[in-house]
Amino acid sequence: MSEATLERGMNAFREQMNAPVASFFSSCVNCGMCAEACLFYTETGDPKYTPIHKLEPLRRVWEQEYTLWGRLKSMLGLSKPVTDELLEEWETLIYDGCTLCGRCSMVCPVGNDISYMIRRAREGFVAAGYAPEGIKGASRRAITIGSPMGVKFPALAAQIKHVEADSGLTIPVDVEGADYMALLSSMEIMNFPEYLEALAKIFKQAGVTWTISSEAFEATNSGIQIGSSDIARELVNRVVVAAEKLKVKYVISPECGHAYTAIRWEGPNLIGRPYDFKVVHILELLDELRSAGRLKTEGTEDDRLTFHDPCQIVRKGGVLEPPRNLLNMVATNFVDMNDSREMNWCCGGGGGVSANERAEELRIKAFKRKKTQLDELNVETLVTACANCRLIIEEGLEEYRMEMPVVGLTEMIAEHLVEDEK
Amino acid sequence: MADDRKKLSMTLGESLRQQGVSRRGFLKYCAATASMMALPPTMVPAIAQALEKAKRPSVIWLSFQECTGCTESLTRSHSPSVENLIFDHISLDYHHTLQVASGDAAEAAREAAMHENEGKYIVVVDGSIPLANPGYSSIAGISNLQMLEETVAGAAAVVAVGSCAAFGGLPHANPNPTGAVSVGEIVKDKPVVNVSGCPPIPTVITGVLAHFLTFGSLPELDALGRPMVFFGQSIHDRCYRRPFYDKGLFAETFDDEGARKGWCLFRLGCKGPMTYNACATAKWNQGTSWPVESGHGCLGCSEPDFWDAGGFYNALSIPDSDLTRKTGYVVGAGVALGAAAGALNRSTRAKAAAKHETVTIDDLDKKS
Numbered sequence: 001m002s003e004a005t006l007e008r009g010m011n012a013f014r015e016q017m018n019a020p021v022a023s024f025f026s027s028c029v030n031c032g033m034c035a036e037a038c039l040f041y042t043e044t045g046d047p048k049y050t051p052i053h054k055l056e057p058l059r060r061v062w063e064q065e066y067t068l069w070g071r072l073k074s075m076l077g078l079s080k081p082v083t084d085e086l087l088e089e090w091e092t093l094i095y096d097g098c099t100l101c102g103r104c105s106m107v108c109p110v111g112n113d114i115s116y117m118i119r120r121a122r123e124g125f126v127a128a129g130y131a132p133e134g135i136k137g138a139s140r141r142a143i144t145i146g147s148p149m150g151v152k153f154p155a156l157a158a159q160i161k162h163v164e165a166d167s168g169l170t171i172p173v174d175v176e177g178a179d180y181m182a183l184l185s186s187m188e189i190m191n192f193p194e195y196l197e198a199l200a201k202i203f204k205q206a207g208v209t210w211t212i213s214s215e216a217f218e219a220t221n222s223g224i225q226i227g228s229s230d231i232a233r234e235l236v237n238r239v240v241v242a243a244e245k246l247k248v249k250y251v252i253s254p255e256c257g258h259a260y261t262a263i264r265w266e267g268p269n270l271i272g273r274p275y276d277f278k279v280v281h282i283l284e285l286l287d288e289l290r291s292a293g294r295l296k297t298e299g300t301e302d303d304r305l306t307f308h309d310p311c312q313i314v315r316k317g318g319v320l321e322p323p324r325n326l327l328n329m330v331a332t333n334f335v336d337m338n339d340s341r342e343m344n345w346c347c348g349g350g351g352g353v354s355a356n357e358r359a360e361e362l363r364i365k366a367f368k369r370k371k372t373q374l375d376e377l378n379v380e381t382l383v384t385a386c387a388n389c390r391l392i393i394e395e396g397l398e399e400y401r402m403e404m405p406v407v408g409l410t411e412m413i414a415e416h417l418v419e420d421e422k
Numbered sequence: 423m424a425d426d427r428k429k430l431s432m433t434l435g436e437s438l439r440q441q442g443v444s445r446r447g448f449l450k451y452c453a454a455t456a457s458m459m460a461l462p463p464t465m466v467p468a469i470a471q472a473l474e475k476a477k478r479p480s481v482i483w484l485s486f487q488e489c490t491g492c493t494e495s496l497t498r499s500h501s502p503s504v505e506n507l508i509f510d511h512i513s514l515d516y517h518h519t520l521q522v523a524s525g526d527a528a529e530a531a532r533e534a535a536m537h538e539n540e541g542k543y544i545v546v547v548d549g550s551i552p553l554a555n556p557g558y559s560s561i562a563g564i565s566n567l568q569m570l571e572e573t574v575a576g577a578a579a580v581v582a583v584g585s586c587a588a589f590g591g592l593p594h595a596n597p598n599p600t601g602a603v604s605v606g607e608i609v610k611d612k613p614v615v616n617v618s619g620c621p622p623i624p625t626v627i628t629g630v631l632a633h634f635l636t637f638g639s640l641p642e643l644d645a646l647g648r649p650m651v652f653f654g655q656s657i658h659d660r661c662y663r664r665p666f667y668d669k670g671l672f673a674e675t676f677d678d679e680g681a682r683k684g685w686c687l688f689r690l691g692c693k694g695p696m697t698y699n700a701c702a703t704a705k706w707n708q709g710t711s712w713p714v715e716s717g718h719g720c721l722g723c724s725e726p727d728f729w730d731a732g733g734f735y736n737a738l739s740i741p742d743s744d745l746t747r748k749t750g751y752v753v754g755a756g757v758a759l760g761a762a763a764g765a766l767n768r769s770t771r772a773k774a775a776a777k778h779e780t781v782t783i784d785d786l787d788k789k790s
Contacts, residue, residue: 002785003789004785004787004788005788008779011774011777014773014774015775015778017767017771065770066767066770067763068763126781126786127785128788129787136786140783143782143783228781231782231783
């Protein structure tokens with residue numbers, strides 16, 4: 001059995017150095033514009049949360065081992081080495097003070113993708129043994145039990161039974177040859193079972209053949225959050241194996257944001273081959289059904305409501321208009337936040353921050369950004385499409401004593417379905 | 423729709439008047455065009471008459487490997503000028519940067535314009551064409567080469583706008599990774615006018631079009647395929663700082679007394695003597711100024727291979743051969759150093775990858 005060491009961490013940093021990283025570091029002009037785009041900086045005012053600053057350990061490895069000046073400088077003893085102390089100090093910046101939301105990348109005047117680099121820097125931190133306990137635990141549970149929250153299939157089976165009993169619908173499990181295989185996040189299984197019911201209702205009305213796999217139902221990927229491609233690969237691979245075994249045409253990413261990033265964008269690169277199936281986000285699928293006229297709704301929500309764009313789905317995933325199309329189907333009083341769509345502010349809990357107990361105080365502070373956005377709008381209801389965002393926002397609202405229901409978009413659509421065949 | 427059709431059938435004169443351009447403004451433009459093109463004043467009424475009656479010609483604008491600076495040059499004006507209005511009054515049927523349509527609709531517009539104006543339309547090209555691999559630049563899945571060949575097939579003439587289209591430009595600069603070539607290297611069976619410059623002067627572009635509308639032919643071209651009327655004289659010959667050159671008064675740095683007094687910028691690397699263009703007379707930004715007037719030497723942007731012609735701040739008086747040898751050494755050393763550093767970096771990374779130990783959940787903790 002091996003263990004995490006500084007040497008392994010350094011090796012991982014070296015491995016992460018590719019052309020984009022090198023060009024990003026060499027083109028950074030230290031303008032600091034990324035700071036203003038980061039909610040951890042704007043809400044704390046502490047310059048250490050400047051996104052590019054969070055990359056100091058990775059930058060040092062790049063400079064010292066990949067550039068001529070850096071090599072000369074380290075030969076002459078002019079540069080500071082990367083040490084355990086440095087990594088320990090930076091661990092909180094890179095895990096507690098970054099949600100990988102990518103807003104900083106949007107404003108960088110030289111086009112540096114900072115969140116791409118943070119994701120890569122985490123590879124070094126985790127290999128060197130500097131990852132928060134919370135995400136370590138989540139990763140262990142994901143690998144050994146099958147889900148970061150420790151949910152096993154029997155727990156899902158029990159929820160399925162409840163939903164079936166309540167709604168009179170059937171939820172197909174392990175149906176070979178179905179068109180779609182739905183993934184869930186544990187958060188949805190345990191905290192928001194209405195999501196499952198909503199799926200069943202919508203798919204029944206739209207005539208979509210679907211299934212859940214008893215072997216891989218969990219979509220969240222702590223490997224991405226902790227920053228280990230090795231762990232992420234194993235988790236993605238489970239889904240790929242299950243989907244290919246059931247011979248489905250599509251795999252549906254749940255509302256959960258990092259799950260979507262993991263299965264849709266990082267997955268094929270992690271396993272090193274294209275999938276036999278396509279990945280769609282549930283909102284993309286719903287919007288497709290809507291435009292094909294297969295989604296029939298009645299009645300409207302007349303509350304003044306807004307939509308929180310989850311960063312992984314909207315900013316980094318490109319699902320910009322589907323949520324709006326869907327909302328406008330059932331809501332009469334929908335208003336966009338300032339900075340909506342690709343420039344929306346993060347809830348503060350993505351990228352593993354919500355699994356990291358130590359980060360809670362900081363996360364609550366960062367939530368003030370969302371609070372400000374909501375205060376400006378004066379809305380009665382908040383709709384979102386990421387189970388993690390939803391939970392974090394609910395906690396934040398409670399903390400700041402704001403009364404506002406937080407609703408998942410899929411459920412909202414399901415509630416307005418025309419029930420003609422009963 | 424009806425409006426559009428009516429607009430299409432309008433003559434240029436009608437269309438200009440509808441836009442509120444006065445007869446006087448129009449004649450001023452014709453006079454300016456005549457003088458720009460070095461035509462006798464007696465030609466002004468002829469130009470006016472021809473333009474007045476001309477139908478809006480169909481122009482298909484193709485953008486290949488370029489930075490859109492040429493389009494910017496043409497569209498960025500602070501108040502409408504006659505040449506901008508002329509541009510509003512040709513029928514710009516395809517320009518994927520400016521047009522509203524995209525995807526199939528855009529390509530359909532191009533094809534429609536080609537069929538409807540077979541043999542009569544003008545193709546304007548900005549950007550160079552990659553020959554190494556079509557994947558370096560393609561539009562709607564069509565390679566630049568293919569789009570150029572099929573569009574030019576039914577054209578009356580081709581105008582290569584900007585140094586990229588005229589001479590390969592920046593993409594063609596050493597080591598030319600995309601295999602970029604100019605329009606003239608591909609189109610051999612149609613008249614090609616090179617309107618070089620990085621970017622070219624807007625008046626020159628519209629001037630070429632006006633000439634085509636007036637006389638039904640293209641202006642006389644120089645050895646590099648550029649209209650003589652605009653590229654016939656060097657920057658140096660028309661430069662307002664020329665008297666200082668003749669008196670031997672040179673600025674030595676950008677902030678010395680000579681620079682403040684507006685002396686010649688030759689020693690600061692001005693390429694005016696070897697550059698043929700109309701900057702000194704036509705000026706930029708609606709006649710506001712031009713590079714030499716704002717204190718910087720000419721870069722020689724309208725000449726072939728201007729990117730590979732040595733440093734912008736090296737005076738031309740440094741013997742060419744010496745310059746080549748010197749830069750040769752420096753470039754050689756740089757390339758060797760770069761290659762060595764690249765190889766070193768690749769091996770550092772490969773070694774790291776070879777040493778990679780899979781991170782499992784058992785390795786998350788440090789042994790304490």
